[in-house]
Amino acid sequence: MKHMEKDILLDLYKGEITEKNAHKIFNEAVDNFHNAKGKDDPYKLTGFDKFERTAHCLFCSFSVIAKWRYEGWPLNCAECGKKIIKEKFGWRCKIINGKEYLTHIECSKKYLKGIGYSENDLKIN
């Protein structure tokens, strides 16, 4: 396979590919990387930024990551309702009633302050 670059989240969001196609393309990029045919890592080849790649490592589906990229990431934790600051990480994907949500890894003040949340960030609006 030739060097490929494909923005799978964009294609998925536009409805040009399905979640299944996205997995196939991503897996090909992974194979390509492992076979040392390509030097670029699979996330780079398929257009992920550092937050999107983290979300994928934390078991978010490609579809939900695509939705967040183009419609905005959730601003609040689906469990405790407090602010989620994407840039500080410390979040994960959680399935609640069959749907994917963004939640803190731990909702405790201690944990969130430890990753850089201020007292003000932890107020519920």
Ligand SMILES: [Zn+2]
């Ligand atoms: Zn929370």
